[in-house]
Amino acid sequence: MTDVLSRVLAEHSLIAAFTVVGALTAVSYWISGRFTGGRLHGSAIAIALGLLLAYVGGLASGGSAGLADVPLFAGVGILGGAMFRDFAIVATAFGAEIEALKKAGLMGAVSVVVGVVLSFVVGAVVALAFGYTDPVSVSTIGAGAATYIVGPVTGTALGAGSDVVALSIAAGLTKAVLVMVGTPFVAGRIGLDNPYTAMIYGGLMGTTSGVAGGLAATDPRLVPYGAMTATFYTGVGCLLAPSVLYLFVRALL
């Protein structure tokens, strides 16, 4: 019987993922209401539980896609993959106010460049503090602090070792996870309650998955504004990190 059940779940993996995520959401909203009086948003708890399951699943399977590497939950990988994520992000733009976008357009663009440079510099300084001195490694880790895509792209372009590239990916993943979990806690303090600030936030943080999760847990209405700027970040990072920023690091070291 368990054979039949696991075959059914494996053959209908995406459909099974709907059930899994639905159940996870239900549990999260119950926790939110029962233990936090609704103060900690249900979606924030759901995302945190998702990350926890990703950790458990990753440990159990030894794979790189969290819970999705457990065959029974493979559909979670499809549902949570970049294709559906981006499709849903685009859908959130429906109903976004054009005026709000226009008003923050310039600052949104500025925030993307500032965000890339800031993350790179902070990451590079941390790499230096940990004893890395060659410009290629320092730049690769700095790029990883931008996003987990900018890191390996920069590392590959500059010819960094695979251990450093792995570190840069880990730095980017840490950033994505922290943005997802941390945003609802600091949203009030940084004034993240309007489209204008959301665009700047998206541009400064840049990690699409982090921003997507962080805003979903804070206020879903802000998602299109933050996502709009965040989607430019990785491209700008891949442009600046292996070129201008690397040359800058090389000149200094």
Place this chain on the structure above:
Amino acid sequence: MVIYGVALLSFCMLAGVFAGDLLGELIGVQANVGGVGIAMLLLIVLSNLPSHRFRLGPITESGIHFWSAMYIPIVVAMAARQNVVAAVSGGWVAIVAGAAAVAAGLALVPLLARAGKGGPAR
């Protein structure tokens, strides 16, 4: 019809990602530059066309609203497929670099927001 909304949405996404990939190749980076952002702008423009012939009906709209509402569940699934093990086991360099970048970025949000509001953008 619902499919019109879903089709419009998928068309916008494909067009945007295509443009983002072209843009990436044009400036010589191995990444998509703003594809999703371009897709979002395209959807906003197309769904706000002044023409009466292109007005979306409520049922067509529901095809887009469904996917918009599926956003949070999809993000939960996305969280569940992250490589959290790698993030945690990357060692202190990775954790400190990632955490410091987040702290610095969050600290700058109110500063940039204020700078922008004082400037000519308003």
